[in-house]
Amino acid sequence: MSRETVLPPASRPFVGSRAPVTTADGPGLFAACPELIGTPAAYDREEEIFGEGEEAESVYRVMQGAVRTHKVLSDGRRQITGFHLPGDLFGFEPGEAHRHSAEALSGTRVLIFKRRQVERIATHRAEVACQLWSLATRSLRQAQDHMLLLGRRSALERVAAFLLDVDLRLGGTGAFDLPMTRRDIADYLGLTIETVSRTITQLEAEGALLRTGGRKVSLRRGRMHRLVED
Amino acid sequence: MSRETVLPPASRPFVGSRAPVTTADGPGLFAACPELIGTPAAYDREEEIFGEGEEAESVYRVMQGAVRTHKVLSDGRRQITGFHLPGDLFGFEPGEAHRHSAEALSGTRVLIFKRRQVERIATHRAEVACQLWSLATRSLRQAQDHMLLLGRRSALERVAAFLLDVDLRLGGTGAFDLPMTRRDIADYLGLTIETVSRTITQLEAEGALLRTGGRKVSLRRGRMHRLVED
DNA sequence: CGTTTCGTTGAGCGGGGTCAAACGACGTGG
DNA sequence: CCACGTCGTTTGACCCCGCTCAACGAAACG
The missing domain is CATH 2.60.120.10 (Jelly Rolls)
Incomplete structure (x- = not known):
């Protein structure tokens, strides 16, 4: 398996962490630990x-x-x-x-x-x-939230919750490009690809999102949230 | 809320840990930490x-x-x-x-x-x-295993896997008393109580277990395991 | 271009849900 | 001791959400 072929231009064995890492675990894990360099x-x-x-x-x-x-x-x-x-x-x-x-x-x-x-x-x-x-x-907390989704939510709720979650983790602008295929989404949500597809179609019909070409979507987050309704 | 009323006889604000705690996290968490007394x-x-x-x-x-x-x-x-x-x-x-x-x-x-x-x-x-x-x-690992169960297993597999798991955690003798109601089992497995009940009936019909009164069951672990497979 | 992979849509089915009734094990009071 | 109510469980009848199978459209890729 050849690594680093499809990747964008730029340095391949790249050095340091210049990526826009502003997510999850704050200002970077092991920040307080200089001897731990990845x-x-x-x-x-x-x-x-x-x-x-x-x-x-x-x-x-x-x-x-x-x-x-x-x-x-x-x-x-x-x-x-x-x-x-x-x-x-x-x-x-x-x-x-x-x-x-x-x-x-x-x-x-x-x-x-x-x-x-x-x-x-x-x-x-x-x-x-x-x-x-x-x-x-x-x-662990994330996993437990996901158990609730897998065990107790409908297909519509699963997909809506998923899209809102991805949006949030990708910046929360409401418009983004899904980085995964329908199969990946289905296997994450415990559904089939057909159901995921149909559900997205339904969400669009209900005006909760817009498909803007390819895997790009634009969420009406208000309506979207009402569908998940904790 | 009255605590400690239904409990067996004996001392209520009981002292020390004389219970047969031989499970999970080895010889007791915080064992190496005498100043931490629960x-x-x-x-x-x-x-x-x-x-x-x-x-x-x-x-x-x-x-x-x-x-x-x-x-x-x-x-x-x-x-x-x-x-x-x-x-x-x-x-x-x-x-x-x-x-x-x-x-x-x-x-x-x-x-x-x-x-x-x-x-x-x-x-x-x-x-x-x-x-x-x-x-x-x-x-976390347990939670992830459970996600696989909730997302991808049938009712029969869920119930069988659950019974095998409880058996294991209760000593692995194959015969035990379920400490929870059907409702609890259903809400753990992402099913309804009716489906849990029907599935247990089916397992008994297939000779994978015996109901021995009340919540007691006796597993034919060989057959049971073949139903979970993996 | 043809080929392949991904996504959408339709038709039909079935596993598991819903609604409803009856049963059994208890505990309580007459 | 038995009548009664409660609660948990089982079973039946029916239905629907999401799965299966299948065809087709749309990009991505050679």
Whole structure:
């Protein structure tokens, strides 16, 4: 698998973190930890970053692009457990092996941290360990919110909630370009691609969004929110 | 709300942890931390331990009995995010307020730890912070497994997987007493009580389990496992 | 251009939901 | 001790949301 081919122009083994990382975990994880410098890497669209069962030797921070993590059943049914956008971390595992697979949704740049090194530092620097803790706790909360969605919400609510969430994480302007396919959305929401498609059509018919070509959408966030209605 | 009325005989504000806590997080969380001694408390069946929105000032460890944590939508739809058996911890939150409710399933004893105190200790004792981290990561993994179940498994698979899981957590003998109602099971599995009931009937008809009165069941674990497959 | 992948739409079906009734295990009071 | 009410569970009848199968349109790519 050739890395770094589809990627935009510019330096490939790029250095430092100049990406607009203003999301999630504040001013950057491990900020208070200069000896922890990630190794930059880049992945093509659909390229696997790690697979289920592989040894979990690294953790990752998205700098640019987007990543999905998922689990699969033996018959192919897939559940995407999370999308990771710039600023997000992923790849932490409690044991020695990954219990997920991870792939890049598009040309994606990440910083790689050695798991052993992170753990070693955490064992003698409480503030780093605390960061890891709060990070994991935040992911846990997200996971629990998603359980409510998967267990108890209708297709319409799922798609509406999803679009609002992506909008928020992408800047909250109400207009954005979906970084994932219908299949990815379906496998995240526990639906089929047909249902996702039909539901988006329905949302457009109800005036809750506008399809503005390709994967671009523009949300009427007021109407959208009324559909989710906590 | 009268605490400690339905509970078995014996001392109510009971002291120490004599319960058979051999589960989950090994030889007891905070074991390496003698200054962290939990305050014992007891709750009746169906009694609320904390509610969504309340200030999250404590974390809890189950010593005896069982606890459920859940989220609800405004129209009453409920998703149980976890059952907590002896040895388990619950009540951690990333923010200041609980984003769940928690109730006792039956007469239940817990140890209460002050969140502030735990956090204070974690900030200067890396090993405690690491324990918290690995705890959260383990919960996260469970949550992700449950997402796969909620998003992609059939009713039969859900119920079978659930029964196998409870069996395992209750000792793995194959015969046990379900500590929760059909409603709780349904709200955990994203089903209705009718579907849970019908599915158990079906499992019995297929010879995968035996109903041995009340909530007692006896699993044919071989057949059961073949239904979950993966 | 043809080919492939992705997205949309339609027709029909079925798994699981809804509504309703009856049953069994308890606990309470006559 | 039994009549009665309550609550949890089971079962039946019916229906609908979302899945399946299939065709077609629209980009992306060689």
